[in-house]
Amino acid sequence: MSVKLYQPFDTFNFSNNKCFLTGETLQSSEEKIQVFPAWLMSRYDLQDQPFKLLDESMATYKDLKIPCSATVNERYLEPLEQEIAEAFDGGFEGVQAIDQLKLFQWAGKLLYGIIFNEIQMAIRQSHAQGDEFNISQSIIHKFSNLHLMLQSINLPLVFEEFKPFSLFLFKVNNPENEFAYRDEINTLTFSIRLKDFGLIISLQDNGANRNYHRQILEKIEGKTLHPIQFEEFSGRIFYSAYLFNRLPEYNILPVGEEIYIEAMSLKGMSTKPLFDDWLGKTYGQVLESFWKRWGFLLFEIIKNPEHPMTFLLDEDENFIPAENIELGL
Template sequence: MPAQIYAPFEKFNFSNRNCFLTGDVLQSEEEKIQVFPQWLMSLYNLQDQPFKLLDERIATYKDLKIPCSAYINDEYLEPLENEIAGAFNRGYEGIKALDELKLFQWAGKLLYGIIFNEVQSGIKMMHAQGEAFNMSQAIIHKFSHMHLMLQSINLPIHFEEFKPFSLFLFKVDNKTDEFGYRDEINTQTFALRMKDFGLVICLQDNNANFGYHRKIYEQIKDDVLHPIQFEEFSGRVFYSNYLFNRLPEYNILPVGEDVFIEDMPLRGMSSKPLFDEWANKTYGQVLENFWKNWGFLLLEIIKDPEKPMSFLFDTDGKKIDAATIALPR
């Protein structure tokens, strides 16, 4: 009998009575886990730090929870958290040695936990106004596939010769106590900067963004980056994933007790490029946001509209050594 896949978006089941990963009915509504794991919150004293949700509501990191059965948590999520925590504790080398799929599952669980809270909040708000909750079909499509792939944590789900995500990992000269987190849930892009590393993941692009940035990544992936350089690369990836104009499709093939997921060609029937045209002014606005710590303004960033400011490459296209950047970390 094939594994039973749970599809919460079919009936918009986001109650606290069902496990977020399996849909199993819980013993009580108190059966929950933290979205941001306790080990990470304790490391950076995040528990009471503000976390802004899409509806402008301010929660704290510890407020963000998702319903989860004790069995799923004990059997699958705790072991994953322990493995990730151990890797993070060892810094860049620990992350580099980690199975990329584990990192994808961990980042996906965290981002889906935020999505779950956002959707739950939206349903409550619309219900209070006497209206039905609506979400675009494109977003449902993305979130559904993300949840499907997240079930590779607890089900024998296999990806058939494709990678559903893009992952970029760097050594970064961060401040000791710095925790840099950023996400964009509509494009399912996730960035984390802490200890001596920084990573960016596009969770649902079939490795397309990796191909888009491969040339630059190959040039800088073995360097130790200044934080502003990592934020610049992150800005590039967040912007390119916004320009990514495909909704990946998959064939789901049950074989015995296993489920195999096969990707459909991203090009499909369209001759249109996978990414919309890059606009430096919009990219400059992204950089302005990513460079807030250093106070650069849009007018400075796109002073030359053809060549936006960069701390990765000089005007001749040569790599900039992090040690030569005279800015605070």
């Protein structure tokens, strides 16, 4: 029996009677799982914390759920959650030891869960106003590819000599019990900072962001970061993910019981660079948001627009050790 992929964006069925991962019909609309796993919510007391959606409405972390077959949850998702929970318990070293694909699957499932909720809400609002639900083709393309990759959780998908993501993991001197989470669903970018580590994943770039930042990575990778340094590097990734101007394309090749995913060249027929121009002022606005807890304002950050404020590198372009940064955590 050949393996069959589920493509929810072909029919745009985001009802609660189909499993988000496989498309199989559920026994009940109550067959759901939490988007943010229970183990994470309980450790950081997130259940009733506010979570802002794209339309500016507020939910709580525990409100966010997605329809999921009990069998799929038990067979595939719960073991993944257990593996990630144990890795997170081990801090930086535990997360460093786990397969990067597992981290991608976990972060991707979480981000897709948020996307699913956003789409459901947008469809409801459109119908309530008597309008047709509209979404750009480029966003559908991105979300559809992410869902395709997520099926590596439950299907024998093989990524043919590429990773669909860029992943960055750092040891960070975080305050005890801090939980910092951020996402940008339009660019499919994710970051989380807790215990003694920070993790950033650009979920749909075929490694382009890692290559784009390779020069600074050579100086900071393997170093322990102050939280403001991690947030600065996160700001760089979130901004460059916004500048990334390609929509990755893939060939899907069923071979026996497996499905091979082959990435097509990001360059394609275009001579245009993969990333649009980096603008100091726009990047400064990103930093202002990421550095909010430390109170830096845009005019301070971009006093010199060509060289915005940085805590990562000194004037000689050398890494600034975390212990040399005199700021509150």
